[in-house]
Amino acid sequence: MDLDGVRTVVAVADAGRFQEAAHDLGVTQQAVSKRVAALERELGVRLFTRTARGAVPTADGHAFLPHARDLLRAEERAAASVRPGGRALRVDVINPRIAPAQVLGDFHRAHPGIALDVVTLFDARAAVDAVRSGSVDASFRAVAHPLPDGVAAVRVLDEPIEVLTGPAHALAATAAITPAELAAHPIWMPAAVPGTEWGAFYDELAAAFGLTLDVNGPNFGTDALLDVVAGSPTLATLVGERTRLVWPAGHDLRRVAVRDPTPVYPHSLVWRSDNPHAALTVLRGYLASLPPGPEAGTWGPAWPIAGRGGPGSGRAARS
Incomplete structure (x- = not known):
C-alpha cells in the first residue's frame, strides 16, 4: 500500500479540506486529490464525500482511518529503529567470560542509557564479515590478518x-x-x-x-x-x-x-569506519579513556593492528 496515499488520507481527515491538507503536506491540492483517488481505486471504495463544508469521511473512510493511523505509526517505528542512535548498539564478544565482555559490562554501567545487544560469533573472520555487512556494529577480537577496506580496528586491551x-x-x-x-x-x-x-x-x-x-x-x-x-x-x-x-x-x-x-593477548575493537551509530562513538571514546595495559616486559604477536588510541597497522611484537 502506498504510504504517501495513506498519509494524505489521514491529513485530509484531520484538516477537513483538501486545500488545507495540501498546505500541511507541502504539496499541491491536485497532488492530494490524485493520491486520494489512487488509494480509493486500490481499495475499491470511496473514502471521502465532498460537501460545502469540505471533505467528510464516508463510512468506509471512518473504518479505514484507525488502521491508516496504525500504518503510519508502524512506519515511524520502523524508521526510528534504524536511525543512528535509535536502536541498540549491536556488539560481538567471543565469550562472556573473557575480559572484553567485562569491559563492555563496565561501559554499560557507566552509560546505562545506551541500549546494547550483545552477540557471540565464532571467530574473527565471522566477526569481520558481520561488521562489514552491518549485521553487527562492533566486535572485540584479536585481529591476526589485514582488514578489508572500510573496516577499522584499534587495539584496546592487552x-x-x-x-x-x-x-x-x-x-x-x-x-x-x-x-x-x-x-x-x-x-x-x-x-x-x-x-x-x-x-x-x-x-x-x-x-x-x-x-x-x-x-x-x-x-x-x-x-x-x-x-x-x-x-x-x-x-x-x-x-x-x-x-x-x-x-x-x-x-x-x-x-x-x-x-x-x-605474554599478552591483544584484544581489539573492530568496526565499520562509516558506521554512524552515535553509541559507537561513545564506546570508542570510553575504551580510549581506559588506563593503558602493560607495556614493558611483555610479548605480543606481530599482527597488523596499531597500538591503543586509533586504527592503523604495523604493530610489532614487544619484549
Whole structure:
C-alpha cells in the first residue's frame, strides 16, 4: 500500500479540506486529490464525500482511518529503529567470560542509557564479515590478518596470560614462571582451534618460546577442561588474567603468573569506519579513556593492528 496515499488520507481527515491538507503536506491540492483517488481505486471504495463544508469521511473512510493511523505509526517505528542512535548498539564478544565482555559490562554501567545487544560469533573472520555487512556494529577480537577496506580496528586491551594448574601439578606452589621455564611443562589447549585468531595466537606463543602445546583431545568446553586440569599432576592450561572461571572447591586450581616477558593477548575493537551509530562513538571514546595495559616486559604477536588510541597497522611484537 502506498504510504504517501495513506498519509494524505489521514491529513485530509484531520484538516477537513483538501486545500488545507495540501498546505500541511507541502504539496499541491491536485497532488492530494490524485493520491486520494489512487488509494480509493486500490481499495475499491470511496473514502471521502465532498460537501460545502469540505471533505467528510464516508463510512468506509471512518473504518479505514484507525488502521491508516496504525500504518503510519508502524512506519515511524520502523524508521526510528534504524536511525543512528535509535536502536541498540549491536556488539560481538567471543565469550562472556573473557575480559572484553567485562569491559563492555563496565561501559554499560557507566552509560546505562545506551541500549546494547550483545552477540557471540565464532571467530574473527565471522566477526569481520558481520561488521562489514552491518549485521553487527562492533566486535572485540584479536585481529591476526589485514582488514578489508572500510573496516577499522584499534587495539584496546592487552590481557596478560596466566598458567592454570591443579593442586598436584609441579607448578602449583609457584607464584610466577618465565616462558623459558614453562617450556618444560606440557600445556593442554583443546579449544585452540586451528584457523582461529586464538589458535594463531597460541601457535605464535608456542613457537616464540618453545612451548609444548597440545591441542588434541575432544573439546567438551571450559568446565570439562577444568575437571581434567584439576586432577592432573602434569597437564596445565593457559587462561587470560581477567577470564572469569568458577570451579568446585575441591578442584583447588591455581593461577600462576608468567613473567619476563609476560605474554599478552591483544584484544581489539573492530568496526565499520562509516558506521554512524552515535553509541559507537561513545564506546570508542570510553575504551580510549581506559588506563593503558602493560607495556614493558611483555610479548605480543606481530599482527597488523596499531597500538591503543586509533586504527592503523604495523604493530610489532614487544619484549
